[in-house]
Amino acid sequence: MLPAHWPKWTTILIGLALAVFTIPLALVLEPAAQALMPRPTPTATLPMLTYAAPPSRECILCHTNQEALRQTVSDPAELERLWIHPNDVHSTHGRLGCITCHRGTGGTTDLAVAHQGLVKDPTLHFEEECTLCHRNLPDEIPGDRLRTPHSSLVHGLAQGVTCSDCHGGVGHGFDPVSGNVICSMNVCLDCHRARNLRAELQECRACHIGPHDVAAALSCDDCHTSTVRWNETHLAVHPVELVGWHAQTDCFDCHDWPNFGGLRYVCSDCHQRPHDFGDENCERCHTPEGWNK
Ligand code: HEC
Ligand code: HEC
Ligand code: HEC
Ligand code: HEC
Ligand code: HEC
Ligand code: HEC
Ligand code: HEC
Ligand code: HEC
Ligand code: HEC
Ligand code: HEC
Structure with a gap:
């Protein structure tokens, strides 16, 4: 590699010199490279919001804790329904914070005070909080060949159908982002039958688009x-x-x-x-x- 007449220690010297040059160079280039790296662009339809979750700590501590719930719940049979899996708190929607969706009062462990102004189904009363992020909801999901009548049903109060009827409690237990996207078909059918909707709305082709x-x-x-x-x-x-x-x-x-x-x-x-x-x-x-x- 090296000319034969060079002493062996020059290799070490060259090595050292290289190290002295490259380390600071790397330190300078790293942030530049970071800045140049392609970033995942957020979905165009989801606007960026400046947002700080209201203090939902007490809601979370009680609702993710079986024991705390047991002490305050009026009907023990309800425990299962009211308990929220701790992981769900960190889901895409869970991170919005309980109070963002359900209102109520933070900063207290007193059940009555905490639940003051509580909204059981936020999508019944404040569906605009969902549509704030989710604009332009599709009436059809082409890949799934599914009719999703958002534009006619989105105004829940008019038709008596709310986002949660199809999407459940999105913040917990039913997180669409982790894969459990929508209600099972039976939920759709049961409601269509229970409300005695037009016969054609109970046929397969009402919801499915065939190939x-x-x-x-x-x-x-x-x-x-x-x-x-x-x-x-x-x-x-x-x-x-x-x-x-x-x-x-x-x-x-x-x-x-x-x-x-x-x-x-x-x-x-x-x-x-x-x-x-x-x-x-x-x-x-x-x-x-x-x-x-
Ligand atoms: C000390 C425990 C505790 C705290 C704190 C608490 N909850 Fe609850 N929550 C309960 C219990 C117990 C119930 C069931 C109500 C009952 O049995 O009277 C409940 C019910 C609910 C329900 C469901 C109502 C229904 O019947 O479907 C929602 C929604 C809810 N809480 C949200 C919240 C929010 C939001 C906060 C924070 C602002 C909060 N909770 C704070 C214990 C708590
Ligand atoms: C702060 C913004 C925000 C709010 C408010 C919000 N979401 Fe979302 N939602 C998201 C994001 C981000 C995703 C993930 C989108 C993605 O991965 O493409 C998502 C995904 C979803 C999905 C699944 C979409 C899919 O492609 O699988 C559904 C369904 C949904 N949200 C329903 C709701 C409902 C119902 C509400 C109101 C209770 C709501 N969202 C409120 C931001 C929000
Ligand atoms: C009648 C039932 C129904 C109602 C009511 C409903 N949705 Fe959906 N929604 C669906 C179905 C079905 C899909 C398709 C899911 C799939 O195939 O991935 C869907 C898809 C979505 C998606 C994903 C859209 C995409 O581009 O992939 C979002 C976000 C969403 N809904 C939000 C909402 C919000 C917010 C509300 C209330 C304002 C709402 N939905 C009301 C049935 C409903
Ligand atoms: C993105 C909005 C959103 C967030 C955040 C959210 N929830 Fe909910 N929650 C809902 C919706 C929607 C429902 C369904 C209401 C219905 O079906 O009547 C629901 C239902 C519930 C229920 C009743 C459970 C049931 O299955 O009937 C409880 C209890 C509850 N939420 C507590 C909480 C607590 C505590 C937090 C915070 C850890 C929280 N929620 C965060 C939207 C949210
Ligand atoms: C809580 C009740 C309820 C649930 C759950 C429900 N629907 Fe419906 N659906 C309705 C009502 C009410 C109408 C309006 C009927 C009318 O226009 O006469 C409707 C109408 C429709 C229409 C026709 C809309 C139009 O504009 O032509 C389609 C398609 C549909 N639903 C699909 C679904 C699918 C898919 C699901 C499940 C993901 C579902 N529905 C779940 C109540 C429901
Ligand atoms: C009111 C709306 C509605 C009607 C009517 C309906 N379906 Fe569905 N169907 C759905 C929804 C929503 C799903 C997706 C459920 C899921 O992803 O978990 C589904 C899923 C399916 C699937 C599973 C494969 C897939 O695409 O995800 C088959 C097969 C199916 N339906 C066949 C039928 C047949 C056959 C009929 C008529 C007898 C029918 N459906 C009527 C809403 C409906
Ligand atoms: C004359 C009989 C017939 C009728 C009517 C029919 N299908 Fe099919 N469909 C088939 C057959 C056969 C297949 C292929 C099944 C297989 O893969 O073995 C198929 C496949 C499908 C598939 C799977 C497509 C894929 O990419 O694998 C879907 C979705 C479907 N049909 C939906 C529908 C819907 C929705 C309707 C009503 C609008 C409908 N079909 C009417 C016979 C029919
Ligand atoms: C629209 C197309 C079509 C028509 C028309 C048709 N066949 Fe066929 N036939 C097929 C296919 C496809 C198969 C199964 C695949 C294969 O083995 O070639 C088959 C298989 C057969 C077989 C068994 C094949 C074997 O290899 O053993 C016989 C015998 C046969 N057909 C006879 C007939 C007779 C007789 C007629 C007229 C009365 C007829 N077919 C009309 C498409 C057709
Ligand atoms: C006049 C009567 C006649 C007509 C018309 C005829 N065949 Fe045949 N075919 C025969 C006879 C006889 C055999 C020999 C049967 C045997 O091996 O027992 C035969 C054998 C065959 C065989 C089997 C060959 C083998 O090696 O096993 C096929 C395939 C066949 N015919 C296809 C056709 C098709 C396709 C048509 C029309 C386009 C047709 N034949 C018209 C009489 C006829
Ligand atoms: C041996 C070949 C063959 C097979 C296998 C076959 N078909 Fe057919 N099919 C035909 C022929 C030929 C016609 C046209 C008949 C006519 O119009 O007189 C037809 C017509 C049809 C029609 C009517 C189309 C219209 O526009 O009127 C439907 C629907 C159909 N087939 C569905 C199916 C289904 C579903 C299967 C599987 C269970 C199937 N076919 C299997 C040969 C076949």
């Missing part, structure tokens, strides 16, 4: 037999009888995904004749039971 263009005469549940998985399907009546091998063939081996229709039931449209004799009217000699039948 396929199906004849109006067919509803989703003519084919979809499960409300958990879309790939459980069964079609009772098919325009042409599916017999023999065709009964076991996947729908989309014949049909072009994602739509049905546009097919003709002529054997030679889909099958090729491997022999010279005969003609294109395969069904004169064959059935879907098998070519050798």
